[in-house]
Amino acid sequence: MxxxxxxxxxxxxxxxxxxxxxxxxxxxxxxxxxxxTYSFFGYRDAVRYHNVAAYMLIGLIVFTIFWxxxxxxxxxxxxxxxxxxxxxxxYIFGIFRNAPHPTKKxxxxxxxxxxxxxxxxxxxxxxxxxxxxxxxxxxxxxxSKQGVSAINIQSLEFIAIFHTVAAILxxxxxxxxxxxxxxxxxxxxxLKAMLTGYEELEDEDKAEKxxxxxxxxxxxxx
Amino acid sequence: MKKIVFILALLGLIxxxxxxxxxxxxxxxxxxxxxxxxxxxxxKPSVDHSKFAILQQKFTSxxxxxxxxxxxxxxxxxxxxxxxxxxxxxxEFVQGRGVIYLGKANAINNFCIGTQGNEGSCAKCHIGLGxxxxxxxxxxxxxxxxxxxxxxxxxxxxAPEKGGAPLTTLDFTKIAESVGKPxxxxxxxxxxxxxxxxxxxxxxxxxxxxxxxxxxDIHMASDGMNLQCVDCHTTxxxxxxxxxxxxxxxxxxxxxxxxxxxxxxxxxxxxxxxTLKVACQTCHIPTYAKGNATKMYWDWSTAGKxxxxxxxxxxxxxxxxxxxxxxxxxxxxxxxxxxxxxxxGTASHYLEGDKIQDTTxxxxxxxxxxxxxxxxxxxxxxxxxxxxxxxxxxxxxLIQPKLYADKVGExxxxxxxxxxKAAEVGMKDAGxxxxxxVSFIKTExxxxxxxxxxxxxxxxxxxxxHTKENSRLAGLKDFYMPGRDYSAIVDTGGKWLxxxxxxxxLIHGTIRFYSYRKNKKEVSK
Ligand code: HEM
Numbered sequence: 001m002x003x004x005x006x007x008x009x010x011x012x013x014x015x016x017x018x019x020x021x022x023x024x025x026x027x028x029x030x031x032x033x034x035x036x037t038y039s040f041f042g043y044r045d046a047v048r049y050h051n052v053a054a055y056m057l058i059g060l061i062v063f064t065i066f067w068x069x070x071x072x073x074x075x076x077x078x079x080x081x082x083x084x085x086x087x088x089x090x091y092i093f094g095i096f097r098n099a100p101h102p103t104k105k106x107x108x109x110x111x112x113x114x115x116x117x118x119x120x121x122x123x124x125x126x127x128x129x130x131x132x133x134x135x136x137x138x139x140x141x142x143x144s145k146q147g148v149s150a151i152n153i154q155s156l157e158f159i160a161i162f163h164t165v166a167a168i169l170x171x172x173x174x175x176x177x178x179x180x181x182x183x184x185x186x187x188x189x190x191l192k193a194m195l196t197g198y199e200e201l202e203d204e205d206k207a208e209k210x211x212x213x214x215x216x217x218x219x220x221x222x
Numbered sequence: 223m224k225k226i227v228f229i230l231a232l233l234g235l236i237x238x239x240x241x242x243x244x245x246x247x248x249x250x251x252x253x254x255x256x257x258x259x260x261x262x263x264x265x266k267p268s269v270d271h272s273k274f275a276i277l278q279q280k281f282t283s284x285x286x287x288x289x290x291x292x293x294x295x296x297x298x299x300x301x302x303x304x305x306x307x308x309x310x311x312x313x314e315f316v317q318g319r320g321v322i323y324l325g326k327a328n329a330i331n332n333f334c335i336g337t338q339g340n341e342g343s344c345a346k347c348h349i350g351l352g353x354x355x356x357x358x359x360x361x362x363x364x365x366x367x368x369x370x371x372x373x374x375x376x377x378x379x380x381a382p383e384k385g386g387a388p389l390t391t392l393d394f395t396k397i398a399e400s401v402g403k404p405x406x407x408x409x410x411x412x413x414x415x416x417x418x419x420x421x422x423x424x425x426x427x428x429x430x431x432x433x434x435x436x437x438x439d440i441h442m443a444s445d446g447m448n449l450q451c452v453d454c455h456t457t458x459x460x461x462x463x464x465x466x467x468x469x470x471x472x473x474x475x476x477x478x479x480x481x482x483x484x485x486x487x488x489x490x491x492x493x494x495x496x497t498l499k500v501a502c503q504t505c506h507i508p509t510y511a512k513g514n515a516t517k518m519y520w521d522w523s524t525a526g527k528x529x530x531x532x533x534x535x536x537x538x539x540x541x542x543x544x545x546x547x548x549x550x551x552x553x554x555x556x557x558x559x560x561x562x563x564x565x566x567g568t569a570s571h572y573l574e575g576d577k578i579q580d581t582t583x584x585x586x587x588x589x590x591x592x593x594x595x596x597x598x599x600x601x602x603x604x605x606x607x608x609x610x611x612x613x614x615x616x617x618x619x620l621i622q623p624k625l626y627a628d629k630v631g632e633x634x635x636x637x638x639x640x641x642x643k644a645a646e647v648g649m650k651d652a653g654x655x656x657x658x659x660v661s662f663i664k665t666e667x668x669x670x671x672x673x674x675x676x677x678x679x680x681x682x683x684x685x686x687x688h689t690k691e692n693s694r695l696a697g698l699k700d701f702y703m704p705g706r707d708y709s710a711i712v713d714t715g716g717k718w719l720x721x722x723x724x725x726x727x728l729i730h731g732t733i734r735f736y737s738y739r740k741n742k743k744e745v746s747k
Contacts, residue, residue: 018231026235036690036705043684043705047492049242056234091730096737154595157702161709168716172723179727183734195228 006201008105009194013073016064017194023057024170031167054134061131076111079120087114095183105201122173130166133159251489257482261447265403272399281394284351284367284387290398291368299363301460307349309360310337314471316570325469327357330574332587332609332665333417333520334549336622338574339651343626345386347412353385355651369394371408372401379411383626406442407432409451419543421516424466425558425605426673430513438512440675454482467670468588473567473598477672479503501600503672504562505682510605510671515540515554520609523662525550526639533639548625548636550610560603560671562695564592569668575654578618584608584664585620594701601698605669612641614649616657620665624648 009017030053033039033046041049068074086102091114094102103112111119136159184190185200193199271277276290292299306312311325326344330336337344345353351365359365367386369378378397381389414420414428421428436443441454454477455464464477479502486494487502496505510516526547528534533547542554572587592599612621623644627634633647641660649656687695688705695703 014228015230018228019234022231022235023238026238034688034704035708036688039685043688045242047684049238052241053238056238060234096733098738098741155702156704157707157709160702160704160707161712164708164712164716168712168719172719175720175723175727179731182731 003200005198006106007197008199008201009197011197012067014194014197016060016067019060020057020064023053023060025174026053027057028167028171028174031163035164035167051138054138058131058135061127077116077120077123079116080113083113084117087112091183101185105199118173122170126166126169126173129162130170133163133166137163251487253484253487258447261449261453267402271401277395277398279395281398284369284394285364287394287398288351288364288366288368291401292363292366298460299366302349302366303360303363305460305462306465307460307462308366310348312465312470316471317568318570319573322573324471324571324573328574329469330572330587330620330622331417331468332607332611332667333423333517334625335522335611335620336574336652338622339624339648340626342385342628343383346380346382346384347416348386350386352387359385368401369397370411371404373397373408374400374402374405376405376407383628403450404452405450413451417517418549419517421511421514423468423517423607424669424671424673425516426507426510426671428511428514428516431673434513436677439673440677442673467569467590468667469571471569471571476567479506497600499594499600501565501602503603503670503675504601506675507560507603507671507673508676508680508682508686509557509559510603510674511556511558512674515542515556516558516605517542517552518555518558518605518607519551519553520549520607520611521551522612523550523610525635526641528639547639558605559694561606562601562698563590563604563668564594564596564599564698564700565590565602565604565670566592566596566598566600572620574622574652575619578613578620578663581613581615581618581663584666586666586668588667590668590670594698601695603671605671607667607669609665609667610662611665612645612660613663614645614655614657614659615661616659617655619654620663621645621656621660622648622652622654624651 027050030041030046030050033041034043034050040046083103090099090102093099101112105112137156140156140159181190182188184193189199274294276293279290281287281290302308306325309325310327311323313321314324315321316324326337328336328338334340334344339355341353341355341357348359349367349370350359351367353359367388369388370380375397378392379389381387410427410429410432413424414431416423416427430438431442433444434442436446441447441449452462455462456477457463461475463475465475483502485497487497488494524545527545528547534545535543535547536545538544538554540554540556543549543552544554545551568591570589570591572585578585590602590604612623613619614621623641624632624634624647625636625644627637630637632638633640633643635641635644638644642658645660646656646658682694685705687693688703690706690708693703693706695706
């Protein structure tokens with residue numbers, strides 16, 4: 001099997017990824033201060049920073065949606081049920097036996113099926129939940145006073161709780177994500193790829209011939 | 223090029239911090255600057271009363287002074303006699319009762335209880351020149367006490383227990399020639415001493431405000447803006463704006479912070495948004511009773527103890543009365559954090575003769591209305607004064623005892639120390655039934671805290687309310703407040719989900735590490 005340095009994450013993608021990572025981490029940090037879990041910036045500043053970071057995240061999301069639509073990259077995230085079991089098997093068994101990754105990472109398909117499902121879930125459920133509940137939180141008005149009367153909601157409680165749920169899910173995601181970064185070809189290869197854009201992948205031409213059942217399951221590996 | 227994207231993204235964080243920090247520039251809002259300018263201007267009166275011949279005569283009685291005043295101000299008596307300062311009552315609409323006339327004249331409080339039958343003593347704080355138990359004074363314009371409000375010499379003083387008549391030793395001519403707009407001292411002699419001593423009632427109005435420092439009161443500070451009471455309590459034809467909710471129930475003729483400061487006085491939008499649900503006072507008056515202690519608890523049930531047949535007095539560590547034979551036991555507090563309630567500007571009252579529904583719970587004498595769901599309500603700071611006061615357990619009504627009399631034997635508690643007798647005479651004066659039994663019941667009164675506004679630096683900070691522990695608003699449970707409230711299910715569930723995830727990751731990682739070493743060994747074999 002021959003390997004080749006492949007340019008897999010484009011500049012914008014990497015920028016988006018790191019910007020989003022930092023913003024979400026920062027939002028979580030300030031958010032849980034607002035939540036009363038600890039105090040660090042002081043309540044007032046935590047609120048202020050949380051709001052600014054929230055606006056930036058929304059801006060970033062808008063750009064990113066635009067980028068994904070115009071470049072067609074969104075297709076990377078369309079989930080597929082194919083090979084999910086193989087991927088799960090890999091994380092539960094194969095990974096300990098030094099088995100190869102069951103799905104091949106290519107420029108056209110850089111996410112494995114589990115990633116697709118998770119990121120699809122994040123993008124369709126958790127982040128929208130976080131952003132909409134966050135925006136409602138921001139523009140929430142007390143019963144029938146000022147502002148947009150359509151969002152006069154009787155109680156902040158639901159909004160706040162949904163927002164907190166989304167925040168917790170995001171943190172759980174971050175923890176898992178940080179760990180799974182280390183499960184690439186080598187411990188650091190995924191991280192390097194997201195920093196530089198390049199990753200050592202199987203040579204596309206030859207790899208094509210190599211796609212076979214063997215790679216997709218762990219059965220024949222012992 | 224390699225790390226440049228990462229650095230670019232880091233820039234994002236830096237932008238957040240910069241924008242966040244820049245947006246907290248604390249400049250003074252223009253409204254505040256304009257207000258300061260407006261109230262710094264010294265007002266020049268348009269006449270000098272000392273030049274009027276009619277005031278240069280030798281006055282021998284306060285009534286003569288009043289007549290002299292009224293000879294020029296010939297429409298004024300009518301205004302004054304329509305005011306609640308004169309009538310000790312005003313028209314109020316109370317839900318479920320309709321229109322009533324409520325005021326000092328007929329109200330029951332949980333301090334000295336009520337004025338009826340006690341006019342000789344209580345009317346020291348009436349703007350008349352001598353009230354008796356029959357209250358004949360109310361029809362005679364000669365008996366208006368102009369000087370109590372308009373004396374600018376700060377020497378005018380009412381005599382004790384003379385129904386509102388002044389000391390006879392005063393230089394009325396000098397006082398009459400000095401008259402002008404009321405100053406803090408004019409209002410303060412009554413309003414600072416309500417309840418029979420300094421700061422007994424309000425907690426936020428007391429003698430340190432004659433000449434307060436900025437620490438006590440940012441508005442009235444004599445080294446600051448030096449505002450007088452009537453600067454805010456604006457007056458039209460002797461009808462003074464503002465009222466206290468021990469005696470009023472309607473949301474009108476109030477004095478508000480907004481009338482000067484507007485409803486959105488802050489530079490910060492998030493703070494301005496708070497004003498929809500939080501009254502200015504809530505953040506801007508972190509503590510009251512800053513100069514001297516205020517009375518928080520009054521227990522009438524211990525009154526009447528004598529030493530060697532004589533009434534006596536005991537003091538607490540701050541030098542305030544902790545026991546008086548004539549009044550019972552007290553608890554005083556200084557620098558008190560207010561309680562907080564929802565309040566929409568309306569109140570209902572216990573009126574004399576009302577049946578007490580539930581004698582096991584504290585009886586609230588002035589219930590302030592409001593709730594989170596009511597869009598007229600805001601969170602207000604209040605002083606809650608609790609007491610144990612006499613009631614008739616058979617008729618289930620509060621007792622209006624006779625407290626004051628000149629002489630022993632008229633049934634007055636302060637002379638005879640006999641509850642049965644004082645209740646009997648007092649209830650007769652008030653025209654109420656009395657069963658002959660006296661018991662004591664816990665009562666509460668709510669006093670909104672409006673004065674002793676702190677400087678900007680000393681306002682209540684975000685995390686004094688937005689916190690899980692000891693939130694100032696811990697008592698207001700009918701709404702969700704960020705930082706204080708949370709869903710226990712979500713928080714505990716979230717905590718465990720996170721813990722389990724971390725454990726799973728650790729286990730997975732450990733197994734991976736060992737199997738990696740094993741595999742390597744096998745390969746090398
Ligand atoms: C565009 C997205 C977001 C918006 C518009 C937003 C907005 C808000 C707002 C308005 C608040 C209430 C406090 C305040 O007044 O500032 C809040 C609270 C909070 N935010 Fe966000 N936020 C966003 C994203 C996030 C993210 C990504 C996280 C965490 C990963 C997060 C975590 C939290 C938490 C934990 C709270 C406290 C909730 C509570 O205790 O009630 N937020 N957010």
